[in-house]
Amino acid sequence: MKTLVIYDIEEDKTRTKIFDACKDYGLTHIQYSAFFGELNHNRRDELKQRLRKTLGRKNGKILICPVCDKDLRLLEIINIEPGGIPDV
């Protein structure tokens, strides 16, 4: 199922680690602090545990949100910045 991962993390080093973990799971970087891509139930759970471990007791909040295809069809993008981060 398509999954959206978004995070707010204070510490730079931890944020980079979270960023790397998302890429390791084949997700696409769609915005600053937001990733999107296909993950099955198991992979999503694995990622959750890895992110929890990486964050440890440091300040931050991570959301892992599965999105169904039906809802995804309603996706709207407003993008104005030229040379910004490419769309999904």
Next chain:
Amino acid sequence: MELLVTNYGSFLGKKSERLILKENGKVVNEIPFHDLEQVIIDTPGASLSTDMIRECVEHGVQISFLTSTGKPFAKLVSPYLTGTVITRREQLLAFFDERGVSLSKLFITGKLKNQINVLKYFSKYRKGVDRELFETVYRAIDQIEQMADQLNGIKGRCIDDVRGQLMSVEGRAGNLYWQGVKLLTGEKVNFPGREHRDSTDPVNSLLNYGYGMLSRQVEGALILAGLDPFGGFLHVDRPGKLSLVYDFVEEFRQQVVDRVVVAMVNKGIAVDMEEGMLSTATKQYLSEKINERLESQEKFQGKKYKLRTIIQSQARRVATFLRGEAKYRPFVGGW
């Protein structure tokens, strides 16, 4: 996912749990090792890092090196993949008993059934359009079906007793099948019939290139299943000949390669030739299409799986069959 490295001076490295492909010092591709199935290096002057090699080997990803003509000259795999002693011992012993006979029969049965289904697949829309052609193809299909039934009657104590008979059925069915293919491709292209090696006509060149790709896939699957790709049954031993690969590939050729090639021809896609060889653009197009086909799903044991996954699980089944743990049933694709 399969990574094909074709540019001179590419560098393959590892970052976190991803493979990084760099060209001129710039990252051009990043693939998680989890999603990677094969790395093919088709260029001189590429370099690899050792931790990338290690990660590939641990994930069962093979790294193959090809010459400019597409012939593999080296391969990196774990030294422990040959540690599957029981499987390999049984595989070699099976050559002398009935296991070799039944496995060969099953491979050929699978091949014939897939030939039938591929012919059916391409003629199903012709029924209303060209009745005569449809009926000619179906006559061939009926004959191949009869041959598939004849296979059951072939009995022997070891593969050497029945090889001739099996090959004869296979050959006759093959003739009918290629005649059928010729009819189905019609005037779209000049297809002189199937030629095996060094052919210079477009269709045979496409088929040969496609079979090469498929064989690499199949070889990888057999090695991962702990089998020896050289220890075949139907194809006789010769130093350097991947006999088991040739045996096992039979049940996949039609569904993976022939279907793609016939579809390409029927769609009227231009096949460019350069000095009797396929042009680079054609090769790329074909390999893209074949990879798409490997990723597409087919019904297998009541569920849908990617063809790539089916090949791997069939290779494991060959191993379990040879160890005497379970029956083997050839893969037959739909139509």
